[in-house]
Amino acid sequence: MESKFSSGGYKRRAKVCTFCGESLKSIDYKDYSRLRRFITEKGKMLPGRTTGVCAKHQRRLAIAIKRAREMALLPFVSR
Numbered sequence: 001m002e003s004k005f006s007s008g009g010y011k012r013r014a015k016v017c018t019f020c021g022e023s024l025k026s027i028d029y030k031d032y033s034r035l036r037r038f039i040t041e042k043g044k045m046l047p048g049r050t051t052g053v054c055a056k057h058q059r060r061l062a063i064a065i066k067r068a069r070e071m072a073l074l075p076f077v078s079r
Helices: 018-022 032-038 055-070
Strands: none
Touching: 018 055, 032 055
């Protein structure tokens, strides 16, 4: 008896970077509604493997989230 997973029954679709797909020039820290999608309810940043963001944009996204936190647009911690 073979498992569904070993026979290739399910194929995982490749995640496409949302920023590459939209061809954005920069990630703006003032666009907190977009940045809010990349943090958890507790205020932690989600990793790139979860969100599907490429490494280049993940680095820029982290900087933008940190700047938005400093400007009090995003929370450091949510209770």
